Amino acid sequence: MRITDLIAAAGFNWYGFIIGAGMVLCIFLAYRVAKKRGYNEDLVFDIAIVCIPLAIVGARLYYVVFDILGGDGKGEWPIKRILGLDGEGLQGLAIYGGLIGAAIGGVILHFVKRNKPLDKRATFMQMADLAFTFIILGQSIGRWGNFANQEAYGPKVDFGFFPLTVYIDAEHNPIYGAGNYLATFFYESLWNLAGFALLYWLYTGKRKSFDGFILSCYCIYYGTGRMWIEGLRTDSLYLTGGLRVSQLVSGLIIAFGIGYITAHLYRARNAGKKPFIFVEQALLSEDYFEYEKSILHHPCPPTPSKSKKSLFDGDGSGENAEYSDDFYKTADGDFSEDDAEKFFAGEGDFIDETDGGDDESDNGNDGGGVEKNGDEKSEE
Numbered sequence: 001m002r003i004t005d006l007i008a009a010a011g012f013n014w015y016g017f018i019i020g021a022g023m024v025l026c027i028f029l030a031y032r033v034a035k036k037r038g039y040n041e042d043l044v045f046d047i048a049i050v051c052i053p054l055a056i057v058g059a060r061l062y063y064v065v066f067d068i069l070g071g072d073g074k075g076e077w078p079i080k081r082i083l084g085l086d087g088e089g090l091q092g093l094a095i096y097g098g099l100i101g102a103a104i105g106g107v108i109l110h111f112v113k114r115n116k117p118l119d120k121r122a123t124f125m126q127m128a129d130l131a132f133t134f135i136i137l138g139q140s141i142g143r144w145g146n147f148a149n150q151e152a153y154g155p156k157v158d159f160g161f162f163p164l165t166v167y168i169d170a171e172h173n174p175i176y177g178a179g180n181y182l183a184t185f186f187y188e189s190l191w192n193l194a195g196f197a198l199l200y201w202l203y204t205g206k207r208k209s210f211d212g213f214i215l216s217c218y219c220i221y222y223g224t225g226r227m228w229i230e231g232l233r234t235d236s237l238y239l240t241g242g243l244r245v246s247q248l249v250s251g252l253i254i255a256f257g258i259g260y261i262t263a264h265l266y267r268a269r270n271a272g273k274k275p276f277i278f279v280e281q282a283l284l285s286e287d288y289f290e291y292e293k294s295i296l297h298h299p300c301p302p303t304p305s306k307s308k309k310s311l312f313d314g315d316g317s318g319e320n321a322e323y324s325d326d327f328y329k330t331a332d333g334d335f336s337e338d339d340a341e342k343f344f345a346g347e348g349d350f351i352d353e354t355d356g357g358d359d360e361s362d363n364g365n366d367g368g369g370v371e372k373n374g375d376e377k378s379e380e
Contacts, residue, residue: 014148023052026134027045031165034130034206042122046113050070051105055098056249060090062097063237070238091149091213094138094237102131119300126295129214133290140192146185154182154232155285184251191225207284210264210276210290219257223250239325264289 031044036207064077084090110124146152152174156179157165166183173181198221203214230236261277268275268289274286286292353375 015145018145018148019142022138023048024140025141029137030130030134033133036204037130038295039126039130040300042120043122043127044130047131050109051102051131054095054101054105056090056101056115058101058104059095059098060084062100062345063094066094066237066239067092069240069293070245090260094246095142096246099135100113102135103128106131118298122295123211123293125212125215129203129211132215132218135197136192136199136222137196139222140189140196143185143189143192147183149242151235152185152233153235154184156235170335181234182232184229187232188225188229191229192222195221195225206280206282207278208276208279208281208284208294208296211294212260212264213277216260218259219253223252223254223257226250227254376377 010193027044027048030039030047060082063286064082068077078086080086106124106127109122109127113121116124121222143152147166148214149243150166150168153166156176159165160167160180163186165180166186167324168178168181172176173179195218199214199218202209202217227247228244230244230250233353239245239248262278265275271289273289276286276291276294281296284291284296286297
């Protein structure tokens with residue numbers, strides 16, 4: 001029995017499970033990276049709540065519209081089928097439609113967040129850079145849902161060597177029949193996994209770039225891979241005249257990515273500043289174009305630990321007190337147990353970041369070097 005037969009026999013919606021698992025993993029990873037980057041801890045959840053539903057709607061409508069425009073599905077899309085209420089579920093989702101829907105959600109969030117307090121603001125490009133670093137990982141995982149559904153494959157071949165080829169049964173390919181086909185879903189999954197490694201390195205590495213750079217790199221990288229892989233597929237959406245929709249969209253996003261980076265270089269030159277591309281974080285300054293707009297220029301202050309009502313216990317003396325690196329940091333950014341002991345002993349320089357990092361402990365006071373009193377409350 002073949003792997004695809006075993007999956008079908010299980011009677012489990014593997015496609016939905018794989019897509020959902022990919023989303024959960026990406027949200028978890030994005031949350032951790034966003035906090036380290038300096039964003040408010042709620043940002044990732046805001047993006048997920050707004051953008052994921054719009055991405056699903058966009059993916060469905062994109063597929064339906066272009067299936068109708070291509071001619072093959074004309075007149076076969078009653079409302080019940082579009083909504084997935086015909087017993088077949090949402091068979092027919094297109095990733096580019098999902099990205100368009102997510103982008104619309106990002107625009108909505110941009111206008112919502114620009115009126116928020118400074119520590120909760122985020123621009124469209126900032127959210128896009130963070131999101132697309134992990135979206136490409138979700139795409140890599142999600143392609144295995146195509147394997148479970150026996151879709152997104154290439155032409156029939158005379159050899160069988162999984163995962164370069166995949167067996168498709170006659171039910172899922174009534175035109176050419178059962179046999180081995182090029183596993184284009186696997187090619188794209190592998191391409192996207194390599195792309196995730198690249199984008200993650202660009203986003204979290206020591207060298208930083210302007211807001212929108214990661215989105216631009218995603219467009220160039222993913223668009224290039226999708227363009228040539230789409231040419232191998234036998235189940236593409238077409239425009240009238242035989243033009244593959246995904247290849248057209250791939251070309252457009254490649255042009256956008258190149259154009260956006262080029263525009264940054266041009267604007268930096270006109271402003272008399274250095275391009276903000278691949279700059280070591282320790283060397284960043286306002287000499288670099290648009291650095292002052294980056295979250296790296298003004299990261300959000302850490303959020304106090306919700307498990308601790310106060311840094312101190314009882315009378316504020318510091319005895320048996322619990323500390324959290326969410327509250328205080330040393331000058332070099334670290335706060336270890338040894339640092340905590342020095343803090344309560346009134347030794348060393350510590351910066352209070354709960355109110356913006358402007359206050360420093362008074363090493364000479366009589367309270368053991370503690371500047372805050374026992375009435376301190378955590379942020380809510």
